[in-house]
Amino acid sequence: MTEYPWKVFTKLASKFILCDGCFGRQFSLLAPGIDKWELGHSIKTALFLCALIQHEKNGKRGSFNLLKALAKSGFGPAIAYLRDRCGAVMEVEPCYICGTDIRQALEKTVVSVTERLKTVEVRTFKSGSSLSSSLIRREDEVKRTLKIPWGESIKNFINSYLDHEISKSLKISTDVDEPDVMFIVNPFNGDIKITLFPLYLRGRYRKLMKGISQTRKRGKDPLSSVEGMIASVLVPETGAADLTFHGAGREDVDALMLGNGRPFVIEVREPARRSLDLKALERKINEAFQGKIEILGLKYASKKDIRRVKILGERVNKVYRAVIKLGREISEEELRELQNRVNGLEINQKTPSRVLWRRGDRIRRKKIVSAKLNLVDKNTLSATLVAQGGTYIKEFVSGDSGRTTPSLSELLNTTAECVELEVIDFLGDL
Numbered sequence: 220m221t222e223y224p225w226k227v228f229t230k231l232a233s234k235f236i237l238c239d240g241c242f243g244r245q246f247s248l249l250a251p252g253i254d255k256w257e258l259g260h261s262i263k264t265a266l267f268l269c270a271l272i273q274h275e276k277n278g279k280r281g282s283f284n285l286l287k288a289l290a291k292s293g294f295g296p297a298i299a300y301l302r303d304r305c306g307a308v309m310e311v312e313p314c315y316i317c318g319t320d321i322r323q324a325l326e327k328t329v330v331s332v333t334e335r336l337k338t339v340e341v342r343t344f345k346s347g348s349s350l351s352s353s354l355i356r357r358e359d360e361v362k363r364t365l366k367i368p369w370g371e372s373i374k375n376f377i378n379s380y381l382d383h384e385i386s387k388s389l390k391i392s393t394d395v396d397e398p399d400v401m402f403i404v405n406p407f408n409g410d411i412k413i414t415l416f417p418l419y420l421r422g423r424y425r426k427l428m429k430g431i432s433q434t435r436k437r438g439k440d441p442l443s444s445v446e447g448m449i450a451s452v453l454v455p456e457t458g459a460a461d462l463t464f465h466g467a468g469r470e471d472v473d474a475l476m477l478g479n480g481r482p483f484v485i486e487v488r489e490p491a492r493r494s495l496d497l498k499a500l501e502r503k504i505n506e507a508f509q510g511k512i513e514i515l516g517l518k519y520a521s522k523k524d525i526r527r528v529k530i531l532g533e534r535v536n537k538v539y540r541a542v543i544k545l546g547r548e549i550s551e552e553e554l555r556e557l558q559n560r561v562n563g564l565e566i567n568q569k570t571p572s573r574v575l576w577r578r579g580d581r582i583r584r585k586k587i588v589s590a591k592l593n594l595v596d597k598n599t600l601s602a603t604l605v606a607q608g609g610t611y612i613k614e615f616v617s618g619d620s621g622r623t624t625p626s627l628s629e630l631l632n633t634t635a636e637c638v639e640l641e642v643i644d645f646l647g648d649l
């Protein structure tokens with residue numbers, strides 16, 4: 220053994236009363252494979268033997284002080300030696316840094332975390348610690364005083380201990396990017412803060428009946444929304460607190476959503492169960508709300524799918540079928556001319572007046588990709604429109620008092636009103 224670390228061992232043991240764990244981790248990098256308390260205990264054992272030999276041989280004062288310091292730190296053989304050979308009863312002092320025995324504190328923390336996570340199903344976790352500033356100050360003081368270059372910080376030490384032990388006790392793995400659960404602990408005062416992250420699912424929905432909103436509205440029956448219907452099955456099935464529905468855009472309450480359906484992502488908050496039979500769930504929702512909504516292709520998703528589904532709603536073309544009432548009669552020739560003008564038409568839409576109260580007023584440039592128009596009678600049109608995501612079709616028809624331009628009303632120089640509207644297809648998926 221070189222003189223250098225030995226001197227540091229002696230100095231540390233004489234200057235600061237540390238528990239085995241806090242002592243050992245000051246030398247982590249010297250022996251990365253060894254348990255820190257085992258390391259601390261071993262170094263204390265070696266120091267004890269040397270001090271004991273010196274004390275037996277020549278009763279050196281320095282070695283007596285070291286024996287006392289070791290005894291105060293709770294090192295059993297030193298306590299016994301001083302009591303039996305010197306008649307000195309030593310009281311064990313709390314560790315200067317952690318104020319207790321870090322091993323016991325951490326073992327207790329693992330038991331508590333395990334206990335609290337027993338009732339929920341999680342597959343991955345991330346751990347962290349929140350320690351008092353006075354503890355961090357004392358840790359820094361030890362580091363600064365002795366300038367030990369092999370130490371491992373207490374935070375790092377706690378986190379890697381928890382990662383290892385929690386993985387073992389709950390048979391789950393760590394995931395720093397998208398864990399199912401995160402807990403922040405303070406092992407020295409028993410604080411444990413657990414955050415359960417949402418479970419994400421995605422799929423597509425078809426809306427087969429008018430009068431159903433996409434999300435729940437305050438003061439309205441939750442079962443009159445796609446979100447509420449899904450929640451009524453999914454929340455009890457997962458034991459969750461609630462869920463949030465994110466659609467790829469939305470259709471009006473009175474518009475159907477047909478074809479392959481509209482993509483969505485569901486954020487299930489604080490779920491107790493995550494392993495789900497998605498096919499069976501899908502069936503259950505569809506049976507419960509037959510004739511109202513239908514869910515297709517339910518799959519597991521991730522947090523970033525929320526952003527993706529929003530972008531999808533903005534970008535993807537949709538196919539609409541509309542029935543339009545006109546303020547005057549039009550001829551077949553006018554109809555053909557109108558159809559030519561509408562095909563590929565670019566329009567400017569200010570936020571519709573009907574949603575202005577909840578959305579910011581801005582102008583969107585949208586495109587009517589293609590249109591197929593037919594006369595039902597002389598002043599009624601049936602239209603199949605392919606429009607860019609986010610186009611307000613009702614306003615494209617009516618003009619919304621000049622807020623959308625050009626509009627069908629403007630092109631025909633008469634009033635035009637969309638009396639029926641359905642989305643017959645959504646041309647994209649996540």
Ligand SMILES: [Zn+2]
Nearest residue numbers: 238241314317
């Ligand atoms: Zn300690």
